[in-house]
Ligand code: ADP
C-alpha cells in the first residue's frame with residue numbers, strides 16, 4: 001500500500017549523521033607511510049600498518065592539531081587527557097585485526113554546527129563528539145570477475161569522526177549540514193571533502209515517529225552514499241519506506257542498509273542481532289595524550305577566519321545581503337580574494353557584484369579555481385574604482401575592460417585610456433555639451449518650455465551623441481535636468 005502525503009504529514013523524521021573525514025596529513029595516523037590517494041595498490045603499507053609482531057605505532061601529532069582545530073571551530077570541549085582504544089573485528093581489509101580509535105575519551109565533545117533549515121532559518125545541530133581514528137583498507141569487488149581484491153594503501157589513514165545528536169529533521173537539513181561540514185573542513189584545510197573519492201563519508205541514522213511523540217522510533221543506519229545529494233536521496237527514500245512499513249503494520253528492525261544510487265533505494269545489509277561486539281580495550285602501545293590550554297591557544301592562533309565569522313562581518317558590518325554573504329563565503333578561496341579586494345576599495349557591494357558576476361562566470365567557463373584567476377584583487381579594485389569615480393560605465397567595464405584585463409597585466413585605467421573609454425564627468429565639459437545640444441535643437445527647447453517634459457530623454461540621447469558616448473550618464477543626467485529647469 002503506497003502512502004499519500006496527508007499520512008506522511010503526520011510523521012516527522014529524526015536523523016543523526018556520522019561523518020568520517022580523512023585528514024590531509026603527509027603521513028598516516030600511526031606510521032610514517034605516505035598518506036596519499038591514488039597510488040598503485042599496496043605500495044604505501046609498511047609493517048607498522050600491517051601490525052606485524054614487534055612493530056609499534058607512533059602517534060602523528062598533526063592529527064591532534066587538526067582535531068583541535070575542528071573542535072575550536074565548532075565550540076567543542078576539548079578533553080585534556082585522552083587515550084586510544086582498540087576496536088577489534090575481522091575483515092580482509094583490516095590487516096591488524098583491530099582499528100585504533102577513541103572510545104571512552106573522544107578528543108572533542110559538545111559543540112555545534114549552524115545550518116539553514118527548510119525555511120532558510122538558522123538552526124543549531126549539536127555535536128555529540130569528534131574523535132580520531134584510523135581508516136581500514138579497501139576491498140574492491142568490481143574489478144576482478146571472480147575475486148575480491150584488497151588494497152591496503154588506505155589502512156592507517158587518519159580520520160576524524162564527527163557525530164551529531166539526532167537533531168536533523170529532514171533530508172534538506174542533512175544536505176545543508178554536510179555542506180557546512182565540508183566547507184569548514186576545507187577552510188581549515190583538514191580534509192579535501194571529496195565524497196566521490198571517499199575522503200569524506202557519511203553514515204545516516206534515520207528514524208520516524210508520529211509528530212508529538214516523545215520517544216524515538218527504531219533507527220536504521222544507511223551507508224554507501226558517495227555525494228551529498230545521494231545522502232539526501234537515501235534519507236528521502238528511507239523516510240517514506242519507514243512510514244509505509246509502520247502504516248502497513250510491519251515492524252521495523254534496527255539494521256544497517258546500503259544505498260543503491262542507480263535505483264535510488266536502500267537495501268538491508270545486516271541487522272542489529274548480527275552486530276559486532278568490538279571488545280574495545282585501551283591501546284597498550286600508544287601513550288595517552290594530554291592537550292593543555294596553551295596548546296589549544298597556539299593552535300587557535302594559526303586558524304583562518306571561519307566562514308561564519310566572515311558571513312557575520314559581511315552582513316552586519318558591510319551591509320551585504322545574506323545571499324551575497326553566503327555566496328562569498330562558500331569557498332575559502334573566494335572569501336580570501338574578496339577580503340583582499342575590499343582592502344583596496346570600500347565599495348563592498350560593487351566588489352561583491354564583480355565577484356559573483358564576471359569573476360565567477362570566468363571561473364565556471366574555464367573550470368578553474370580562484371587561485372588561477374588571472375586578475376589580482378588589486379587590479380580588479382582599480383576597475384571598481386574607475387566605475388565609482390564615474391570614469392567608465394559599468395557596461396563598458398564589463399564588456400571591454402574586464403576581458404582585456406584577463407589577457408594582460410595592464411591596469412584598468414591604462415586599458416580604459418587605450419580603448420578611449422574614459423567618460424567625461426567634469427561639469428564644465430558636460431555643460432558645454434548640453435549647451436551645444438540646446439543650440440542644435442531650439443524647437444525641442446521651446447516645446448520643453450511649453451510643458452513637454454518627456455523630451456528629457458531626447459536631450460539625453462543627443463548629449464550622448466555629441467559627447468560620442470563618453471559623457472558620464474549619472475552626472476550628465478542630473479546636470480541636464482537642472483539646466484532644463486533653469487531654461
Ligand atoms: P550506535 O550505537 O548504533 O552507533 P549511537 O547512539 O552511537 O548508535 O548513535 C549513532 C548516531 O545515530 C548518532 O548520530 C545519533 O544521533 C543517531 N541516532 C541515535 N538514535 C537515533 C534515532 N532513534 N533516530 C535517528 N538517529 C539516531
Ligand code: MG
Pocket residue numbers: none
Ligand atoms: Mg556509533
